[in-house]
Amino acid sequence: MRVEVNLYATLARYLPEKVKNAGNLIEVPDGMTVGDLIDQFSVPEKMVKLIFVNGSHAGRETLLKDGSRVGVFPSVGGG
DSSP states (O other), X not given: OEXXXXXXXXXXXXXXXXXXXXXXXXXXXXXXXXXXXXXXXXXXXXXEEEEEETTEEOXXXXXXXXXXXXXXXXXXXXX
8 A cells, every 4th residue: 555654854864765756655565553654764763753644643553544644743842
């Protein structure tokens, strides 16, 4: 199945160029979770603050479906 994955801000460096060049689309096996996807890109767990799937807040255990859009965000600071 195909999913769209977006790693934002400081996490963007973990997204391989071949995925960026493919419009952030990646083939994943059935039964893959968001956590599996994040681990596949070697994103340190402590860096992940928010996860969204199809615009809704999600957790690492959320199962992906064909066409899912995943957004992963780090903690951000500012003032």
